[in-house]
Ligand SMILES: O=P(O)(O)OC[C@H]1O[C@H](OP(=O)(O)OP(=O)(O)O)[C@H](O)[C@@H]1O
Ligand SMILES: Nc1nc2[nH]cnc2c(=O)[nH]1
């Protein structure tokens with residue numbers, strides 16, 4: 208269970224994805240991008256735009272139910288990417304590294320990049336933008352919504368801080 212949460216806004220995500228694209232530029236051009244769905248879809252779209260890459264393949268790995276990690280199941284394979292040669296794999300983050308390891312085994316010649324990396328999964332990624340503590344759960348903009356919070360003075364509870 209996470210001990211803290213890190214909220215990523217759309218602006219921050221866009222900035223981080225553009226930074227990753229800039230760092231990937233000298234490693235390209237790429238034949239195509241493989242997005243790990245679903246979390247990798249939006250980062251992959253931003254990076255594809257920056258790298259002027261139009262061929263997007265997907266691989267679908269189901270691992271988590273909310274914050275609970277289960278067994279990783281591949282429900283769609285990246286057929287168009289062959290052994291990964293010339294391809295770039297994009298995900299939103301690596302945590303335990305289980306998803307990244309599984310996809311890398313399918314595409315051994317591809318480069319793997321993601322926006323955020325926790326220490327355990329870090330060795331599985333070739334490139335990332337921000338390191339996040341292992342116990343922190345990253346809340347992506349598609350996971351959250353702005354919420355009304357009553358002013359402190361109008362809260363009933365006695366534990367105001
Ligand atoms: O390094 P790991 O411990 O494997 O965790 C990282 C993976 O977990 C999340 O995907 P999730 O399984 O939640 O599916 P989603 O992308 O469809 O939300 C995230 O998008 C990564 O793909
Ligand atoms: N949203 C989200 N999904 C994850 N999957 C594995 N770790 C995480 C995390 O920190 N945040």
Ligand SMILES: [Mg+2]
Pocket residue numbers: 243244245246247298306
């Ligand atoms: Mg995912």
